[in-house]
Amino acid sequence: MANNYLALDSVFHALADPTRRAVLQRLGTGPATVSDLAEPFDIGLPTFMKHVGVLESTGLIRTRKSGRVRTCVLERRKLAAAERWFDEQRAIWASRFENLDNLLEQLSGDERET
Amino acid sequence: MSVKPDLRFDFVVDKTKHSITVKREFAAKRQLVWDCYTKQELLDQWFAPKPLTTKTKHMEFKEGGYWHYAMVMPDGQEFWSRQDYQAINPIDGYVALDAFSDETGAVNPALPRARWDVGFTDLQTRTLVTTVVLYKSAEDVQKVIDMGLKDGLASTLERLDELLLTKAA
Numbered sequence: 001m002a003n004n005y006l007a008l009d010s011v012f013h014a015l016a017d018p019t020r021r022a023v024l025q026r027l028g029t030g031p032a033t034v035s036d037l038a039e040p041f042d043i044g045l046p047t048f049m050k051h052v053g054v055l056e057s058t059g060l061i062r063t064r065k066s067g068r069v070r071t072c073v074l075e076r077r078k079l080a081a082a083e084r085w086f087d088e089q090r091a092i093w094a095s096r097f098e099n100l101d102n103l104l105e106q107l108s109g110d111e112r113e114t
Numbered sequence: 115m116s117v118k119p120d121l122r123f124d125f126v127v128d129k130t131k132h133s134i135t136v137k138r139e140f141a142a143k144r145q146l147v148w149d150c151y152t153k154q155e156l157l158d159q160w161f162a163p164k165p166l167t168t169k170t171k172h173m174e175f176k177e178g179g180y181w182h183y184a185m186v187m188p189d190g191q192e193f194w195s196r197q198d199y200q201a202i203n204p205i206d207g208y209v210a211l212d213a214f215s216d217e218t219g220a221v222n223p224a225l226p227r228a229r230w231d232v233g234f235t236d237l238q239t240r241t242l243v244t245t246v247v248l249y250k251s252a253e254d255v256q257k258v259i260d261m262g263l264k265d266g267l268a269s270t271l272e273r274l275d276e277l278l279l280t281k282a283a
Contacts (some may be wrong), residue, residue: 016252085259088126095163103160104142
C-alpha cells in the first residue's frame with residue numbers, strides 16, 4: 001500500500017509534459033522501440049531518454065532491452081488511476097449542476113407566482 | 115418536471131497549467147444563478163452531488179469571509195471543506211480559496227489549496243457560469259488525486275457506484 005502511494009506520487013508530474021503525453025498516446029496503440037518513439041520529436045536522444053526515464057520511474061511504462069533495442073510498453077492501470085480521478089470530478093460537477101437546474105426551475109416558478 | 119433544454123457542459127483538464135475549467139449553462143437569469151452560488155440557504159440545496167447533502171456551519175459572503183460546509187453521505191459520513199472569499203464583484207464573479215478542513219473549520223495544512231475563479235455571463239435568456247479551479251503545481255494536483263482516491267469523496271463515490279451496481283444486479 002505504501003509503495004503504491006509513493007509510485008502514484010509523480011504520475012501527474014509525468015503527465016504535465018507534452019512530450020511525455022505524446023509518448024503515452026503513441027504507446028496506447030501498442031509497444032514501440034525508443035528510436036521509433038523519439039523520431040517525431042526534434043530533441044536529442046539523451047533528452048528523450050530522460051523523458052522515458054521519468055515515465056518508467058512513475059510506473060506509467062515498462063521497458064525491456066533486447067540486444068541494442070529498447071522497447072516500451074504502456075502500463076494502462078497506472079494511467080487509469082489519474083484519469084479515474086478526473087472522471088470522478090467530472091461526475092461530481094455534473095450531478096451538482098443537475099441539482100442546481102432543479103432548484104433554479106423551482107425558484108423561477110416561485111418568482112412567476114408572486 | 116419539464117424537459118430540460120440542451121445546456122452546455124464543458125469539463126476541461128489542463129495538465130500543463132494544472133487547472134480544471136468547468137463551463138455550464140443554466141436556464142435562468144444571472145441574478146438568480148448568482149444567488150444560488152452565494153446564499154447559504156440556496157447553496158445547501160444543490161452543492162453536494164447526489165446522494166450526498168450539503169450542511170453549512172458558517173457562511174459570510176464578503177471579502178475576507180468564508181463558507182464552511184460539509185458534504186454528507188447517506189450513512190452520515192462527512193467531508194468538510196471551506197472556501198475563503200478573496201474578491202467579490204456582484205453579479206459578475208468571485209474568487210475563493212478552496213481548502214480541506216475539519217468540523218471546527220481548521221484548514222488541513224497537509225493538503226494543497228486551489229483557487230476558484232467563478233464568472234457569471236449573460237447569454238440571452240440563459241446564464242453561463244465558468245469555474246476555473248487552479249492549483250499551484252502539478253505536485254499539488256497529484257496530492258489531491260492521491261488523497262481523493264485513497265480516502266476522499268472520489269473513492270467514496272466509486273464505492274457507492276459499485277454498491278449500486280451490485281444492488282442492481
